[in-house]
Amino acid sequence: MRNVHVALDERSYPIHIGSGLLDRCELLRPLAAGRMVAVVTDSHVVDLHAAKVCTALREVAASLVQVVLPAGEANKGFDALNLIFDAMLQARFDRGSLVVAVGGGVVGDMAGFAAAVYQRGIDFVQVPTTLLAQVDSSVGGKTGINHPLGKNMIGAFHQPRSVLIDVDTLQTLPKRELAAGLAEVIKHGAIADAAYFEEVANDLARLQARDPAALTAAIARSCEIKASVVERDEREGGLRAILNFGHTFGHAIEAGMGYGEWLHGEAVGAGMVMATDLSVRLGLIAPDVLQRLRETVARAGLPVAGPNWPAQRYIELMSVDKKAEQGTPKFVLLERLGAARVQKVADEPLVRTLAACCA
Amino acid sequence: MRNVHVALDERSYPIHIGSGLLDRCELLRPLAAGRMVAVVTDSHVVDLHAAKVCTALREVAASLVQVVLPAGEANKGFDALNLIFDAMLQARFDRGSLVVAVGGGVVGDMAGFAAAVYQRGIDFVQVPTTLLAQVDSSVGGKTGINHPLGKNMIGAFHQPRSVLIDVDTLQTLPKRELAAGLAEVIKHGAIADAAYFEEVANDLARLQARDPAALTAAIARSCEIKASVVERDEREGGLRAILNFGHTFGHAIEAGMGYGEWLHGEAVGAGMVMATDLSVRLGLIAPDVLQRLRETVARAGLPVAGPNWPAQRYIELMSVDKKAEQGTPKFVLLERLGAARVQKVADEPLVRTLAACCA
Numbered sequence: 001m002r003n004v005h006v007a008l009d010e011r012s013y014p015i016h017i018g019s020g021l022l023d024r025c026e027l028l029r030p031l032a033a034g035r036m037v038a039v040v041t042d043s044h045v046v047d048l049h050a051a052k053v054c055t056a057l058r059e060v061a062a063s064l065v066q067v068v069l070p071a072g073e074a075n076k077g078f079d080a081l082n083l084i085f086d087a088m089l090q091a092r093f094d095r096g097s098l099v100v101a102v103g104g105g106v107v108g109d110m111a112g113f114a115a116a117v118y119q120r121g122i123d124f125v126q127v128p129t130t131l132l133a134q135v136d137s138s139v140g141g142k143t144g145i146n147h148p149l150g151k152n153m154i155g156a157f158h159q160p161r162s163v164l165i166d167v168d169t170l171q172t173l174p175k176r177e178l179a180a181g182l183a184e185v186i187k188h189g190a191i192a193d194a195a196y197f198e199e200v201a202n203d204l205a206r207l208q209a210r211d212p213a214a215l216t217a218a219i220a221r222s223c224e225i226k227a228s229v230v231e232r233d234e235r236e237g238g239l240r241a242i243l244n245f246g247h248t249f250g251h252a253i254e255a256g257m258g259y260g261e262w263l264h265g266e267a268v269g270a271g272m273v274m275a276t277d278l279s280v281r282l283g284l285i286a287p288d289v290l291q292r293l294r295e296t297v298a299r300a301g302l303p304v305a306g307p308n309w310p311a312q313r314y315i316e317l318m319s320v321d322k323k324a325e326q327g328t329p330k331f332v333l334l335e336r337l338g339a340a341r342v343q344k345v346a347d348e349p350l351v352r353t354l355a356a357c358c359a
Numbered sequence: 360m361r362n363v364h365v366a367l368d369e370r371s372y373p374i375h376i377g378s379g380l381l382d383r384c385e386l387l388r389p390l391a392a393g394r395m396v397a398v399v400t401d402s403h404v405v406d407l408h409a410a411k412v413c414t415a416l417r418e419v420a421a422s423l424v425q426v427v428l429p430a431g432e433a434n435k436g437f438d439a440l441n442l443i444f445d446a447m448l449q450a451r452f453d454r455g456s457l458v459v460a461v462g463g464g465v466v467g468d469m470a471g472f473a474a475a476v477y478q479r480g481i482d483f484v485q486v487p488t489t490l491l492a493q494v495d496s497s498v499g500g501k502t503g504i505n506h507p508l509g510k511n512m513i514g515a516f517h518q519p520r521s522v523l524i525d526v527d528t529l530q531t532l533p534k535r536e537l538a539a540g541l542a543e544v545i546k547h548g549a550i551a552d553a554a555y556f557e558e559v560a561n562d563l564a565r566l567q568a569r570d571p572a573a574l575t576a577a578i579a580r581s582c583e584i585k586a587s588v589v590e591r592d593e594r595e596g597g598l599r600a601i602l603n604f605g606h607t608f609g610h611a612i613e614a615g616m617g618y619g620e621w622l623h624g625e626a627v628g629a630g631m632v633m634a635t636d637l638s639v640r641l642g643l644i645a646p647d648v649l650q651r652l653r654e655t656v657a658r659a660g661l662p663v664a665g666p667n668w669p670a671q672r673y674i675e676l677m678s679v680d681k682k683a684e685q686g687t688p689k690f691v692l693l694e695r696l697g698a699a700r701v702q703k704v705a706d707e708p709l710v711r712t713l714a715a716c717c718a
Contacts, residue, residue, distance in 0.1 A: 149448035
């Protein structure tokens with residue numbers, strides 16, 4: 001087992017990563033002991049993983065309710081959020097209650113947001129069961145829901161008390177979702193650690209074969225990178241925005257296709273290629289970095305181009321991105337493999353990137 | 360003009376209290392300059408007060424939208440909250456935008472909560488236009504909405520950047536709402552400052568006549584008392600709960616009647632009498648304190664007894680209160696006039712208080 005510590009003063013927490021961690025949930029039982037516990041999950045993983053967590057925690061909790069959300073990004077809105085509130089209020093959950101999120105990023109974001117605003121904030125724990133959630137949304141405390149006019153537009157910063165990552169959950173993860181998770185793993189290398197980028201690129205086959213040791217090592221390093229960024233900028237005042245490499249384009253693709261058509265990681269895969277292409281056009285990096293990144297994204301099983309929309313449609317969709325300032329989007333660009341910066345970009349190179357990277 | 364400073368580190372803010380402050384909004388213009396601004400108000404005060412704020416801020420803001428919510432506690436839910444999100448997203452509000460709440464407590468709580476969770480948190484300013492909001496909800500950063508199963512069950516702590524209290528807004532306030540605000544003024548004296556309690560009791564006629572100097576002095580002292588409690592316990596870990604004097608009973612009355620039937624201050628008026636009666640039964644204070652408090656509440660134009668429901672109905676309603684722990688409610692009791700404590704109470708004295716104080 002590997003442990004990563006996220007150091008945020010009184011909001012600090014551990015991330016435990018390993019194999020077999022869900023079997024008796026020993027690391028979670030002390031947190032649940034004597035408390036009212038809501039296990040929030042979705043229709044895809046309720047039988048696979050949440051049942052195990054419920055059985056283990058029911059033995060120690062004062063009471064336990066399970067909330068099963070409809071699966072998928074398209075359901076990440078107020079209606080599903082209210083299912084959590086309804087269940088907690090019907091069971092008379094108090095401020096000492098605990099929310100345990102078992103599932104992918106959608107479940108974690110919604111359960112975390114429910115915990116952030118239930119009675120103005122209660123504790124929660126993340127048990128992410130997709131690679132994407134394990135390396136991304138489980139670290140850093142971003143929670144939220146979608147609005148028809150924008151992804152994650154309604155939300156809160158709310159740190160979990162603990163994160164439990166059992167790599168065994170990845171054995172049953174659909175291949176497409178494993179690939180989507182690899183997008184964020186590749187991203188961490190690209191923006192922060194060139195050596196790690198090369199390791200991941202060389203290890204892709206073992207990761208795709210779901211080798212527990214390779215997965216544990218990669219997830220731990222990705223969590224470390226993300227934690228070190230979040231520790232320096234918890235509320236996204238500046239630095240943290242580099243974690244959005246590929247996301248300005250990616251969010252536009254997700255919003256334009258309708259949430260759920262492209263997986264988030266797929267949109268980020270194509271978005272990283274687009275952001276790297278833009279970095280080349282702005283003279284920040286040489287074309288060989290773009291080739292290396294595009295080839296790695298492709299081998300991970302991810303798209304390397306966005307939908308073939310007119311540039312104006314992309315620009316329109318990006319103007320409502322959370323990183324936009326008064327309608328002007330910002331882009332995370334590579335300064336070299338392993339280092340990123342955030343800036344606004346003139347229309348001309350942007351339009352050329354869109355023309356070059358949309359199939 | 361009087362100024363009260365709320366000292367909460369980087370979340371500190373000023374409260375300005377006086378007459379004529381809304382005429383040109385000079386104190387707000389620097390905050391709004393160059394930003395996208397949403398003025399959130401309700402159908403009752405849009406023409407009375409919000410129009411003035413909009414005119415003044417439109418001159419300096421980058422852009423300005425006005426959101427008019429349906430008035431009243433019964434509309435303090437997700438539907439009205441979404442009107443704010445919809446307007447901000449349609450106008451492409453970014454993270455540097457500003458929300459200005461112009462209205463009573465419902466408007467302030469909803470606009471504040473919208474600001475707390477819009478893109479995970481943007482700035483907001485309170486311009487409270489009811490006495491209740493001026494002395495209560497505008498200080499301390501509690502924001503939120505109601506759920507059919509409980510008042511303010513969904514919310515966040517989110518401090519405003521500034522609070523502007525123009526006592527002239529009270530000239531048009533319905534008499535019943537002025538009385539409701541006096542409930543919180545009386546409360547502040549009862550829990551924290553016996554001399555202030557007596558001043559308010561002796562000054563009731565001037566306050567009811569809406570004398571600007573008397574109102575400015577009372578609002579400033581109430582804000583000082585609330586600020587000093589909030590400064591010591593921003594997130595309601597303990598001490599802050601004394602501000603809920605009268606509220607455990609009061610919330611039960613509001614929920615049981617259906618939100619909006621009794622004004623919040625009316626429920627708190629009766630609730631304070633009930634909590635004081637309970638304090639007498641528990642041997643904490645002498646009966647003359649109860650008499651003095653009941654008489655003052657009555658002279659303020661507030662009810663001194665709750666609805667005539669069976670004790671079990673009250674206990675049921677109170678078990679879901681946010682201050683309840685695993686279904687057991689807590690009560691704020693008087694130790695003497697000017698000092699309060701929070702504790703659980705046995706059923707027997709509680710049932711006797713309910714029998715004695717419900718008409």
